[in-house]
Amino acid sequence: MNDKITPKVGMFILDEQDQLHEFIDLDSIVQKLSRTKNMSYCEVLKNPKTEGILASVQVKFQSGQFDRILWVGRFPTEQKKCLESELGNAGLNPYLNEWCDLEEQGIGKERGDRAIKTQKAMIIVQMAMARTRLLEPLEPLQLPGQESVLIIGAGVAGLHTAVTFTKLRKKVHLVEKESGVGGRVASLRRLFPRICDPHCGLEFAIQKLSKSALAEIHTLARIKSLEGGPGHFEVKIEKQPRYVNEQQCNACGECTKVCPVSVPDHSEPFSTSKAQDPTAAQKIWSSRKKAIHPAEPIAFPSAFVIDRHICPPGCRECEQVCPVQAVELEQQCSETTLKVGAILIATGWDPYPLFKVEEYGYGLYPNVVSNMEMESILEDSPEIKVVGFIQCAGSRDERHLTYCSAVCCSVTLKQVIRLKEKWPQARCYIFYQDIRTTAFDEELYQKVKSFDQVIFIRGNPATVKPGDNGGLKIRAEDTLTGSEMALDIDLLVLAGGMVPSKGSQETAQLLKLPQNPFGFFESHAPCHPEESQRTGIRVGGACWGPMNIARSVESSHRAAMDIMPFLNETILVDPRIPVLNLAKCDKCKRCMEECPFSSFYFDADGFPALDAAKCRQCGSCMGACPLAAISMRHFTIQQIAAQIKAVKTSFIGKEEPVILAFLCQNDAYYAAKTAADDHLQIPPNIIFIKVPCAGAVNSALIADALSFGIDGVLIAGCRDGQCHYVKGNQLVETRSVDLTDKLKKMFIEPGRVRFEQLEIRDSQRYVDLVRSYVEELKRMGPNPFKN
Amino acid sequence: MPPKVEREKCDGCKAEKETLCEQVCPGDLMTLDENKKAICRMPRDCWDCMSCVKICPKGALETRIPYQLGFHVAKLIPLMGTDTITWTLIDINGKVERFHYINRGSLD
Numbered sequence: 030m031n032d033k034i035t036p037k038v039g040m041f042i043l044d045e046q047d048q049l050h051e052f053i054d055l056d057s058i059v060q061k062l063s064r065t066k067n068m069s070y071c072e073v074l075k076n077p078k079t080e081g082i083l084a085s086v087q088v089k090f091q092s093g094q095f096d097r098i099l100w101v102g103r104f105p106t107e108q109k110k111c112l113e114s115e116l117g118n119a120g121l122n123p124y125l126n127e128w129c130d131l132e133e134q135g136i137g138k139e140r141g142d143r144a145i146k147t148q149k150a151m152i153i154v155q156m157a158m159a160r161t162r163l164l165e166p167l168e169p170l171q172l173p174g175q176e177s178v179l180i181i182g183a184g185v186a187g188l189h190t191a192v193t194f195t196k197l198r199k200k201v202h203l204v205e206k207e208s209g210v211g212g213r214v215a216s217l218r219r220l221f222p223r224i225c226d227p228h229c230g231l232e233f234a235i236q237k238l239s240k241s242a243l244a245e246i247h248t249l250a251r252i253k254s255l256e257g258g259p260g261h262f263e264v265k266i267e268k269q270p271r272y273v274n275e276q277q278c279n280a281c282g283e284c285t286k287v288c289p290v291s292v293p294d295h296s297e298p299f300s301t302s303k304a305q306d307p308t309a310a311q312k313i314w315s316s317r318k319k320a321i322h323p324a325e326p327i328a329f330p331s332a333f334v335i336d337r338h339i340c341p342p343g344c345r346e347c348e349q350v351c352p353v354q355a356v357e358l359e360q361q362c363s364e365t366t367l368k369v370g371a372i373l374i375a376t377g378w379d380p381y382p383l384f385k386v387e388e389y390g391y392g393l394y395p396n397v398v399s400n401m402e403m404e405s406i407l408e409d410s411p412e413i414k415v416v417g418f419i420q421c422a423g424s425r426d427e428r429h430l431t432y433c434s435a436v437c438c439s440v441t442l443k444q445v446i447r448l449k450e451k452w453p454q455a456r457c458y459i460f461y462q463d464i465r466t467t468a469f470d471e472e473l474y475q476k477v478k479s480f481d482q483v484i485f486i487r488g489n490p491a492t493v494k495p496g497d498n499g500g501l502k503i504r505a506e507d508t509l510t511g512s513e514m515a516l517d518i519d520l521l522v523l524a525g526g527m528v529p530s531k532g533s534q535e536t537a538q539l540l541k542l543p544q545n546p547f548g549f550f551e552s553h554a555p556c557h558p559e560e561s562q563r564t565g566i567r568v569g570g571a572c573w574g575p576m577n578i579a580r581s582v583e584s585s586h587r588a589a590m591d592i593m594p595f596l597n598e599t600i601l602v603d604p605r606i607p608v609l610n611l612a613k614c615d616k617c618k619r620c621m622e623e624c625p626f627s628s629f630y631f632d633a634d635g636f637p638a639l640d641a642a643k644c645r646q647c648g649s650c651m652g653a654c655p656l657a658a659i660s661m662r663h664f665t666i667q668q669i670a671a672q673i674k675a676v677k678t679s680f681i682g683k684e685e686p687v688i689l690a691f692l693c694q695n696d697a698y699y700a701a702k703t704a705a706d707d708h709l710q711i712p713p714n715i716i717f718i719k720v721p722c723a724g725a726v727n728s729a730l731i732a733d734a735l736s737f738g739i740d741g742v743l744i745a746g747c748r749d750g751q752c753h754y755v756k757g758n759q760l761v762e763t764r765s766v767d768l769t770d771k772l773k774k775m776f777i778e779p780g781r782v783r784f785e786q787l788e789i790r791d792s793q794r795y796v797d798l799v800r801s802y803v804e805e806l807k808r809m810g811p812n813p814f815k816n
Numbered sequence: 817m818p819p820k821v822e823r824e825k826c827d828g829c830k831a832e833k834e835t836l837c838e839q840v841c842p843g844d845l846m847t848l849d850e851n852k853k854a855i856c857r858m859p860r861d862c863w864d865c866m867s868c869v870k871i872c873p874k875g876a877l878e879t880r881i882p883y884q885l886g887f888h889v890a891k892l893i894p895l896m897g898t899d900t901i902t903w904t905l906i907d908i909n910g911k912v913e914r915f916h917y918i919n920r921g922s923l924d
Contacts, residue, residue: 615836615839615871616834617829617836617873618829622830655836655871655873656871657898666898667898670898728873729896729897729898732895732896732902733897733898733899733900735895735902736895736897736900737900767874767875768875770825771875771893774878774893774904775893776904776906813912813914814902814914
C-alpha cells in the first residue's frame with residue numbers, strides 16, 4: 030500500500046439556501062474536516078444547479094487540487110449521474126466519486142439536539158472520508174463473448190425464439206432430442222382461441238429457419254456436458270444415429286413401402302399404462318408407423334429416420350430399395366462441441382401420466398382418453414354422440430399435482446367448440462371444480478355456455494364403469510344442486526395437467542440448475558422470471574411453469590432478451606466484482622459453497638477463481654470468507670473496516686448506545702431512507718452502511734465493530750424467499766448464530782448482534798425496530814469494549 | 817491443553833481435503849475423524865498457539881487452559897476482526913478481562 034500515491038480528496042458540501050446550517054453546525058464540521066489527513070480542498074456549494082456545481086468543480090479538478098471527490102448532501106440521482114459523466118469527461122473516474130447523504134442517515138431539520146446532530150454528521154462524513162481515501166479507479170471489464178446461442182428444445186418456444194435470434198444476426202444452435210422439430214405443440218390439432226392448426230405457425234418458423242444460414246438444427250441430439258461460463262460456454266452434444274443420410278435422403282417414401290414392421294404410433298402415457306385391450310383403444314385413435322418413417326413430430330429435417338430397435342434382425346430392405354443410397358445402417362453416435370455465448374432452455378412439458386388417477390379408468394377402458402389424445406380423435410374419428418370431459422383430472426389434488434396447470438380449462442372448451450363444429454348434435458358433459466379461463470379465454474367459456482346440449486356439472490364423477498354397447502356409465506353428483514345422476518357416455522376425456530418434461534429433468538441435473546418442488550426450473554418469480562440462477566442460462570416456456578402457447582413463446586423471448594448481452598464479441602461487466610487475495614486464501618472453498626450462482630471454479634493451483642461473467646456481484650463470497658480474503662471492488666473489506674473505525678462511540682453521551690447497521694441496498698436501505706424522507710422519528714443512535722446484500726457482511730467486520738465499542742450491530746436483509754441473490758439473508762442468519770454463540774462464551778450479550786428482515790416499505794417498522802433495539806441495548810448496558 | 821471441538825458446530829469445512837484448522841496448525845495435529853469433524857490427533861503435542869481457534873469460521877474450537885494456569889471456568893477466547901484481535905480472558909474466579917489489539921499490516 031505504501032507505494033501508492035497519496036490520495037487528495039476534494040470535499041463539496043451542498044448547502045442549498047443554508048438548509049444544513051439551520052440544524053447542524055456546518056462551519057465546525059468544515060473546519061475540523063479540512064484539517065483531516067488527505068483532505069486537500071473543501072467547499073460549501075450554495076447553488077444546487079448542475080451547471081454551477083460543474084463550473085466550480087471542473088476547473089479545480091483539472092488544476093490538480095484533488096483527485097477524488099466526496100460529495101456531502103442530498104443530490105438527486107439524475108444530478109449524480111450527470112456530474113459523474115461530465116467529470117468523467119474531464120478525466121475523473123466515476124468510481125472516485127463518493128456520495129454521502131446526511132439526510133438519509135436521519136439528520137433532519139425536525140428532530141433532536143443540534144449538538145448531537147452535528148456530532149453525528151461529523152462521524153458520517155468522516156466515515157465517508159475514510160472510504161473515499163481508499164477508493165480506486167475502476168473500468169468496466171471487457172470479456173470475450175460469442176455471437177452464438179444454444180437453444181435446448183425445438184418446440185414452439187425454441188423455434189420462434191430461434192427465428193428472432195436469426196433476425197438479430199446471432200448464430201443459433203437448436204438442439205432437439207426427437208428426430209424432428211415441433212415438440213408437444215406439433216401433436217396438437219387445433220389451437221385456441223382461433224381454432225386454427227398449430228402446424229401453420231410452426232411451419233412459418235421452420236421455413237424461416239431453413240432459409241437462414243445462421244440457424245443450425247441438431248436433431249436426435251442431447252446435451253452431454255457443459256463447460257465454461259457466459260460468453261464462453263462449451264457444450265458437448267451427443268447425436269444419436271438417424272441411419273439415414275440427412276443430405277442425401279429426398280423423402281421419396283420408397284423405403285416405408287417395403288418396411289416389414291409397423292408399430293402403433295401412440296403417445297407415451299398409454300404405452301406405459303395397463304391397457305386391458307389396447308387394440309380396441311387403438312382402433313379409435315391410433316395410427317401405425319413403420320420402422321423407417323419421416324421425422325417426428327414435424328418432418329423437418331425432411332430426411333427419414335429408422336427406429337432401429339424395432340427392425341427385424343438382418344433386414345436391409347430399405348437400404349436396397351433406396352434410390353439415392355441414403356440409408357446407412359452402420360451409423361454410430363457422434364459427438365460435437367458447440368461454443369456458445371449463452372444458453373436458452375426450452376425443454377417444455379409432459380402430460381401428467383393419467384393412469385395414476387385410477388378412479389377414472391384411464392388405461393383400463395379404451396374410451397377413456399387424455400385431452401392430448403382427444404386432439405387427434407376429434408379430427409380422425411367417426412361421429413361421437415355423447416362425450417364427458419373431466420377437468421382437473423389429477424390437478425389441484427393433494428394426491429397428484431397440487432397446482433393448476435392453467436391451460437386445461439381452455440383446452441377442453443376449445444375441444445367442445447371443435448366437437449360442436451363437426452357434429453352439432455353431439456352432447457357434452459363437462460365435470461369441473463372451477464372453470465379457470467383467465468384473460469380473453471373467458472370468451473371461449475361464454476361461447477360454450479351458449480351451445481345447446483353442453484352441460485356443465487360442478488363436481489367430479491364418483492365412479493366410471495363400463496356400460497352397454499362399449500360405452501361408459503358415470504355416476505356423479507352436481508354439488509351445486511345436490512342432485513345425483515347416472516349418465517351414459519361414449520367417450521370420456523380427462524383434462525390432465527402439465528409436468529416438467531423428462532428432458533427438463535435431465536437438463537436440470539446435467540447443468541446443475543435448481544428446480545422447484547414440482548420439478549420446474551426455479552427462478553425469482555416476480556423480479557427475474559426466466560432466471561435460472563446461473564448467469565447466461567435462461568429458461569423459457571413451459572419448463573418454467575405451466576402456461577399456454579402464447580405465454581410460452583412470450584416467456585422464451587423474454588429469456589432471450591436477458592441473454593442478449595452475452596451474445597456479443599465482448600461482454601461488458603460491471604467492475605465491482607469480488608477479488609481474492611491469494612496470499613491469504615486457504616482454499617477452504619467456502620466462497621464456492623456459498624456463491625448462489627456457482628461463479629467460482631478451481632484454478633490450476635487449486636485456488637478458487639472467479640468467472641466474472643457469471644458473477645452477480647452480491648458479495649456472498651465476501652461475507653463467507655473466514656479469512657476476509659475476498660473483497661468486492663468499490664466495496665472492499667478495507668473500506669468498510671475503515672468506515673467502522675471512523676465511528677466515534679460516545680457522540681450522544683456515554684449512556685446512549687450506538688448502533689451500526691448494515692442495510693441491504695435492495696430492501697432495508699430503502700426502508701431506512703424512506704423513514705428519513707418521511708421525517709419519522711428515527712433515534713439518533715443508529716448509523717448505517719449500505720451493503721449490496723446482507724450476505725456480504727463478513728463476521729470479521731461485526732467483530733471489528735464490537736471490539737471498537739459499538740454497542741449493537743444490526744444487519745437487515747430481505748424477507749425469506751425474497752432475496753434477489755437467492756439466499757443472502759439465510760447465509761447471514763446462520764453466520765450470526767455462529768458469532769452470537771461465541772459472544773456468549775465471551776460473556777458478551779448475544780443480542781448485540783441482531784439480524785432482521787425488512788421489506789422495502791417497512792419504514793415504520795424500521796423505526797420501531799431501531800427504537801426497541803436502543804431500549805434493549807440500554808438494558809444491557811454499554812459494550813465492555815467501549816472506552 | 818488441546819483444542820476442544822464443539823462437534824455440533826464443526827462442519828468439517830464442508831469435508832474438504834484439508835480443513836482450515838488442519839492447514840493452520842503448526843504441529844499438523846488437526847485432522848478429520850470418520851464423521852468429518854475436526855479432531856486433535858495428538859493432544860499432548862499441542863502447544864496452545866490457538867491458531868485453530870482463531871481461524872475456525874464456525875467458532876467451533878476452544879482451547880482449554882492448562883490446569884497449572886486455570887481450572888474449569890477459566891477461558892481465553894479470541895475474536896478476530898479484519899485487522900483486529902480481541903481477547904476475552906476469564907479467570908478461575910469468573911473475572912472477565914478484555915484486551916483489544918490492532919494487528920499490523922494484516923489487511924495489505
